[in-house]
Amino acid sequence: MSKENTELRKAGLKATLPRIRILEVLESSDNRHLSAEDIYKHLITSGEDVGLATVYRVLTQFESAGIVMRHNFEEGHAVYEITPDDHHDHMVCLETGKVIEFHDEMIEKRQESIATEMGYEIVDHSMVLYVKPIK
Amino acid sequence: MSKENTELRKAGLKATLPRIRILEVLESSDNRHLSAEDIYKHLITSGEDVGLATVYRVLTQFESAGIVMRHNFEEGHAVYEITPDDHHDHMVCLETGKVIEFHDEMIEKRQESIATEMGYEIVDHSMVLYVKPIK
């Protein structure tokens, strides 16, 4: 039994072909951050017979199950990435579209402090730095 | 000549009624962050004869002119706020929908350092803390 198969079972999802294929694409792609359309095209090109609606449905299920995380770096469409073991934030290069991941403990700590001071606790957060290369 | 009128001229936009009204709503609303739909409904309720398409067009122009900033706190729709004099980030309460603004110099400094270390310079950034009240 494959790794994907086990992962799906653990999430309480039947190990169907579309789900396994989508998981494989997410795990093996060069680009860690993919849109539903990206995944759909990838599968169609590979000769898989899958519907775009299924890709959306499966990604939504994966998100609920904690298998993937959804991001809205640019408006218009969401991108998904396999949920990383350790939390990180993103830097998006406006010239190349490249996404760089980073983690900074100092910032994380400050975020917690700020929320606490205001009487709130953080459920989730998003931080994206839109950057360009230094010439 | 009104304050709105001057502001529009400065941005190279004709001071038309729809633009002035939209600017007024953004400046006078209790809620600092409004969607195109919010502004549209507000104007219709006030008896103004404006089209939703115009609201979208005007907001896009305002964004280009730097008069407003566009945010995507929750997916599905954007919200706009008058561009603040000083930069701030946002905390969104998941229970009440309330948006709290804050600014932290330490975090800003770290963000700059991180980008520089990677060979980039920050063009813009977004940081949103999704929170809930401490019981």
Add this chain to the structure above:
DNA sequence: CTAATTGCAAAAGCTTTGCAGCGCA
């Protein structure tokens, strides 16, 4: 076997665009 899942097509929701007429400078 049978409940979950899928593909297709249609619909939904936000936003943009084409166009003829209206209004600001």
Add this chain to the structure above:
DNA sequence: TGCGCTGCAAAGCTTTTGCAATTAG
């Protein structure tokens, strides 16, 4: 007066949903 701007309606995009057919366990 002239060009910019507007309202309306239609189109565009991403994403969701209804449904009959298919499939995993």
